[in-house]
Amino acid sequence: MLSSSLLLTRLLQKQKKAMRKACCEKQDMNKGAWSKQEDQKLIDYIRKHGEGCWRTLPQAAGLLRCGKSCRLRWINYLRPNVKRGNFAEDEEDLIIKLHALLGNRWSLIAGRLPGRTDNEVKNYWNSHLRRKLLKMGSDPINHRPKHSIIPPPMAQTTCSVSTGATPSSLKVSNSPILQDRKGHGDERNCPKEVPDLNLKLTLSFQTSPPQARAEGEPKSTECHMSGGSHGEPSPTLLLFR
DNA sequence: AAGTGTGACAACCGCGATTGC
DNA sequence: CGCAATCGCGGTTGTCACACT
Structure with a gap:
């Protein structure tokens, strides 16, 4: 249970944050x-x-x-090196597969499409691919047939990702493959080869929790993504259970 | 021809993470 | 260690062009 002083500190931090000026607030700034x-x-x-x-x-x-x-x-x-114009069919396929794997992690998806940006991939997904999947009768969120009897996955899976030099953390939302594991608790499938992606997922349980993990916080499952078509460092996903 | 709806895409906004002091 | 500044990401909005009625 939190002490009252700790609560007060957190409240003040929240207020300070709320008062922070947006970077574009200056009136003489151009917009649009x-x-x-x-x-x-x-x-x-x-x-x-x-x-x-x-x-x-x-x-x-x-x-x-x-x-x-x-x-x-x-x-x-x-x-x-930004690539403009229509997406090729193989790029579309790759986006769909990566989205099934990673969810709305547009920057990670774009990282595997040379010359494409996260914003472009995100826009293309929202305007073309989402509709395409719907037309094909599959749910663009969980990539399952629309009337599947399999229950919907957890709304959100919290993960942390390290890409070698610059670790960062993330939330993977709507990532069907990751959520499948969580949903069905079947680790026997790991390591999992993702067809055509040259990506490999490995899930392994950490024997000792990372330092700095507060008591009561979730334990994590490590998930390695290796391979990759462009020789980038392999990200590591930590799946909290 | 005018009004309305829709799709595509550029840009903005808010928030969490990271970094530096 | 705590705080403030900065960065980067993902969701959302605004705007334009085109199709349709």
Whole structure:
């Protein structure tokens, strides 16, 4: 049970957070579509100085945009290797398979599609693929036939992911394969080869819980993704049970 | 021709995680 | 260790173009 002082501290933290100003709150900031001149300024600046420090970039580049907006514009449209245009059939297949595996982890999915960005994959999923799956009679959320008698999976599975150099944590929502395991408690299927993806999932129970895990927090199951078509470091999923 | 509906996509917003002091 | 700043992600919204009535 939490002490009253701890509760108070948490309340104050919450209030402070709520009071934090949004990065784009300045009134003289541009919003909306980017002009050609703005694009050119951003490209020129990044060519000269490289990516990074998005907070200070706009001022240094002479842009009336917030850093967040600059980053998004660069990553999604201005980067030299960004692929534009229609998705090929094999790209569609890959997205569908990866979505079945990872759920709405758009950045992870996009990471396996060279030249595609998370925003583009997400938009394409929402406008094309979701409808395509519905048309084919399967549920775009859990990738099962629409009238399957199998009960729906847990709404959300909490995971942490490490991709080698830069570990981060995530929540995997609507990830049918991961949820299947949770839902059915069948670890005999692991390691699991995911056909055509050159991905391999391995589930293994950790014998000792990670340090810093507070009492009462869930134990985790480790899930390795190996292989990968583009030679990236293999992410490790930790599935909490 | 005008009004309305729908799809596609660019951009914004909020939040959690990470980092640096 | 705690706090503030910053980054990155995913959900959502806004806007434009086109189709349909």
